[in-house]
Amino acid sequence: MAIADTKERLNVYETARRSAALRAAHFLYGAEPKIFSDNLAEGLSGDSEASIAAMIEGVPASSATTCILRSRFTEDHLAAARSRLNQYVVLGAGLDSFALRQGEALGDLVVFEVDDPPFLEWKRQKIVELGLVEPSQLRYVPCDFEVTTLPDALAASDFDPDSPCFISWLGVTQYITVEATKATLAWAAARPVGSEIVFTYVEGNKHAVSVKESLMSKVGGLTYYTNDEMLELVREAGFSQIEEMTEERANAMFFSGRSDGLIAPQSQRLLSAIV
Numbered sequence: 001m002a003i004a005d006t007k008e009r010l011n012v013y014e015t016a017r018r019s020a021a022l023r024a025a026h027f028l029y030g031a032e033p034k035i036f037s038d039n040l041a042e043g044l045s046g047d048s049e050a051s052i053a054a055m056i057e058g059v060p061a062s063s064a065t066t067c068i069l070r071s072r073f074t075e076d077h078l079a080a081a082r083s084r085l086n087q088y089v090v091l092g093a094g095l096d097s098f099a100l101r102q103g104e105a106l107g108d109l110v111v112f113e114v115d116d117p118p119f120l121e122w123k124r125q126k127i128v129e130l131g132l133v134e135p136s137q138l139r140y141v142p143c144d145f146e147v148t149t150l151p152d153a154l155a156a157s158d159f160d161p162d163s164p165c166f167i168s169w170l171g172v173t174q175y176i177t178v179e180a181t182k183a184t185l186a187w188a189a190a191r192p193v194g195s196e197i198v199f200t201y202v203e204g205n206k207h208a209v210s211v212k213e214s215l216m217s218k219v220g221g222l223t224y225y226t227n228d229e230m231l232e233l234v235r236e237a238g239f240s241q242i243e244e245m246t247e248e249r250a251n252a253m254f255f256s257g258r259s260d261g262l263i264a265p266q267s268q269r270l271l272s273a274i275v
Contacts, residue, residue, distance in 0.1 A: 016094035020045035031260035036072040040097040084194040087165035106137040117142035169199035189238035245270035
């Protein structure tokens, strides 16, 4: 996602911070069993527990679960893919805490966090302030998409383009053009056999307006897709092994019988595609 000016950059920072705050809210207040546990999200968000509690008041249950469901889905798929790959690329990493939570337990998995250069600097300073330790397997990949392509940015790191990788691309496609989404899917589909991408998109249904007006969508207009439109893009990119996490499936797997009233997102959709 290109970040063209200071105002837009600040909006991206705010979106990343609020994503972390929603993960923190579930960790702090969500009923057991947790759908996703991020014990570092509160610190990374920069919000106090009281601020997080105030923020989630009035947030629809289906909006409150966007970040926790997508993180759970991604990390479950990553765990299942570990036997065939040892590179993890986090596109638009934001305040993702996977590498920090895992630490040296990452083993031979190298994590490449790709994001806007000033944002990565800001995040690293936050990590220092929190007294957290960056694992040796973590790589930061600065990428200003206004001037640099993703392959070029990764080439400046020790990413191996000839080895399979797992790609996480969460909460981004709604903020970029269809052509930009196509380009990233094409790059992912061109990875070596066994590579996998997990990503989100926003379905243009009757619930999408609540997403647009929520705390999670402060960066310009949104790009919506129907399910058929997105599946067509994924197949056009060259993928055939595709898995969808539909609203119905998510409710059955993670939200049935919960005492906190959480339900699956009603407009955010999740897809996994394997090369």
